[in-house]
Amino acid sequence: MSEIDFEKIGLKVGLEIHQQLDTSKKLFCKCRPTESDEYTEKFSRRLRTAKSELGELDPAALFEKTKSKKINYYVNSQSSCLVEKDEEPPHDLDHDAKKISLLISSMLESKIFSEIHVMRKTVIDGSNTTGFQRTMLVSQGGNLKVNAKKIGVQAVCLEEDAAKLLMDEQHERNYSLDRLGVPLVEIALEPVSTKPSEVKEIALTLGRLLRATRMVKRGIGSIRQDVNISVMNSGVVEVKGVQQLDQLEKIIGYEAKRQHGLILITEKTQKTIYNNLKRGCF
Amino acid sequence: MSEDKGYSGNALSCLKKNNVKVGDSIKITADLTYSGILMPRYESSDDKHLVVKLGSGYNVGIDVDEIEKIEIVSSSEVKPEKSEERKEDVDLPKILLLSTGGTIASKVDYRTGAVTPALSASDINEAVPELGQIANIDAEVLFSEYSENLQPEHWTEIAEKLDSLANSDYKGILIAHGTDTMHYTSSFLSFALAGFPIPVALVGSQRSSDRPSSDAAINLIAASKFLVESNTKGVFLVMHHNDNDQTVACHMGTRVRKNHTSKRGAFETMGGDPAFIVTPTLEIQKNIQDEFFKDAKYNPRMKIDTKVALVKYHPGYDPKLIENLIQTGCKAIIFEGTGLGHVGRTMYDVVKKAKENNLFLGMTSQCIDGRVRMTVYESGRDLLELGITPLENMTPETSLVKAMWALGNSKNADELKSLMLENIASEF
Numbered sequence: 152m153s154e155i156d157f158e159k160i161g162l163k164v165g166l167e168i169h170q171q172l173d174t175s176k177k178l179f180c181k182c183r184p185t186e187s188d189e190y191t192e193k194f195s196r197r198l199r200t201a202k203s204e205l206g207e208l209d210p211a212a213l214f215e216k217t218k219s220k221k222i223n224y225y226v227n228s229q230s231s232c233l234v235e236k237d238e239e240p241p242h243d244l245d246h247d248a249k250k251i252s253l254l255i256s257s258m259l260e261s262k263i264f265s266e267i268h269v270m271r272k273t274v275i276d277g278s279n280t281t282g283f284q285r286t287m288l289v290s291q292g293g294n295l296k297v298n299a300k301k302i303g304v305q306a307v308c309l310e311e312d313a314a315k316l317l318m319d320e321q322h323e324r325n326y327s328l329d330r331l332g333v334p335l336v337e338i339a340l341e342p343v344s345t346k347p348s349e350v351k352e353i354a355l356t357l358g359r360l361l362r363a364t365r366m367v368k369r370g371i372g373s374i375r376q377d378v379n380i381s382v383m384n385s386g387v388v389e390v391k392g393v394q395q396l397d398q399l400e401k402i403i404g405y406e407a408k409r410q411h412g413l414i415l416i417t418e419k420t421q422k423t424i425y426n427n428l429k430r431g432c433f
Numbered sequence: 434m435s436e437d438k439g440y441s442g443n444a445l446s447c448l449k450k451n452n453v454k455v456g457d458s459i460k461i462t463a464d465l466t467y468s469g470i471l472m473p474r475y476e477s478s479d480d481k482h483l484v485v486k487l488g489s490g491y492n493v494g495i496d497v498d499e500i501e502k503i504e505i506v507s508s509s510e511v512k513p514e515k516s517e518e519r520k521e522d523v524d525l526p527k528i529l530l531l532s533t534g535g536t537i538a539s540k541v542d543y544r545t546g547a548v549t550p551a552l553s554a555s556d557i558n559e560a561v562p563e564l565g566q567i568a569n570i571d572a573e574v575l576f577s578e579y580s581e582n583l584q585p586e587h588w589t590e591i592a593e594k595l596d597s598l599a600n601s602d603y604k605g606i607l608i609a610h611g612t613d614t615m616h617y618t619s620s621f622l623s624f625a626l627a628g629f630p631i632p633v634a635l636v637g638s639q640r641s642s643d644r645p646s647s648d649a650a651i652n653l654i655a656a657s658k659f660l661v662e663s664n665t666k667g668v669f670l671v672m673h674h675n676d677n678d679q680t681v682a683c684h685m686g687t688r689v690r691k692n693h694t695s696k697r698g699a700f701e702t703m704g705g706d707p708a709f710i711v712t713p714t715l716e717i718q719k720n721i722q723d724e725f726f727k728d729a730k731y732n733p734r735m736k737i738d739t740k741v742a743l744v745k746y747h748p749g750y751d752p753k754l755i756e757n758l759i760q761t762g763c764k765a766i767i768f769e770g771t772g773l774g775h776v777g778r779t780m781y782d783v784v785k786k787a788k789e790n791n792l793f794l795g796m797t798s799q800c801i802d803g804r805v806r807m808t809v810y811e812s813g814r815d816l817l818e819l820g821i822t823p824l825e826n827m828t829p830e831t832s833l834v835k836a837m838w839a840l841g842n843s844k845n846a847d848e849l850k851s852l853m854l855e856n857i858a859s860e861f
Contacts (some may be wrong), residue, residue: 233696265481265496271644
């Protein structure tokens, strides 16, 4: 990749980390959070649009509905029960998961809310059998010290992980319920003016802090990163699901270059049109 | 919901002091600044917090003691309800949708954090536009109750409403109903309106209709198709057949029971297959050999006498409880005995006393599935001798309802017993 001055093009990056917690149970039931390739059961559903708490329809949900797919769920009874199948109301919030999220918030000096409310975030692509993800805002604000810099923390949330996509075809989609309901902590950092290598440092530092609790899962898929990238005069693009740190630096670099390139093209095109207008070429 | 939307004590005072009400956009200055909409509160929660919906959509509870100041950014606007103009298709048959309440027509209530019945049956119509391709649906709200709050008076109200429609041009009648006591209602309607000229389908949902995974829509669509195409008579209970969003079962109203607290396929026909099945492609499949009401004349008998008790026998059951029942004027007891229809011999004296006081005594089994047969064992034979009437394979709940119905529609003990043993609505 040719050298590009990230500071000059105004690169800003907002990092969001989803970290699976190492608890013996899932977030809202007593199932063990294990993954396997063996399935004891299969069932199918169709999800529909529904109005929200405030009486509004979710635009993403409306879009999904027009596609109207049959969703097949594969179940391993070791790791899923009637709660994952949406055949039973959720049990009480897992105490350990709650404790870990409060600990992580404290480590980030994030202000924990006096009362935490569990919310439903509409998701009807099928990755949640209920049609929503249970999520709660634990704390707001705070900071992460990376080398000499303080990176702001926007929010820390505790939520359930989604089902794993096995296959996606024109009229059907298959999911495995193993991962559904596994407790996740989501940490959203404030956007910073930075360069790709520094973002990698930030991610590494945050990862180390989480592992220092000794209460988070390790291994592939246990931590996922979403990166929000923008340059001067551009919109924000979110790249979701970056699993490996080495990819992080490259992805940010390429995306920054792509956005900046689009801006250069725009400028050049506008200039050409302007000159042509001046010369009366239309 | 109360006027204070769940707020009380300190929290309510804080709201009143700042002239803020639920729905307002506010800015709270506390340890930090919070901007959002003031939300209602669960009534059983403490009075120390205000619930605010932040810009991100998350609700949080803010400690009232930490609040320095609240500014109103804008007051809540009442969004006018858009009612859609429904186009009627003249070629389609007519169905009436009567709403009695239940999760099928409901949304999340912030008073308790649980589900509350919605107000309009036409809400259901709007939420399930597919119904418009099957029939022209008229919607009416009879009342709006969770079915655990229903009383026999409600059954009578529904029966009288249906009776008034016996000569209408509806192809069928849908009744939206809570699932908890749906089988009690379906039983009563089956007896009270035996031979009703058009099919009636009670429909409910196990997952409330405000969530994308709700079983409400599929149950309603299947029930409507069933009413329009089955050309049968009777009162049916229509719910998911199992945990898939595929087949829907139409159970005979007197043979069905809620056998699971939360599964979609909670309702089961006892001792057999559901009378009809609606396939995923909306075809009606008939499982029964003969249709009970095929040539039956409509014979409405809607009276009821609720002085009946359902008694579940268990080891350690105190016979004095039966004496209390006799003393408080109970006229019939349905026993949910053990096994083939037994109660322990500690009960014999009090059973004899009940018989002497002219109570009707019927026997069903707490095994639920299977037939009562009291001639097999000594206990059974002793109880037969004492005057207990075996009720074959009728479920305990249906037997209870039938006893209330039969009491109201008979003049003496012989007539009552005769009615109890007669197959009125396919309950045996």
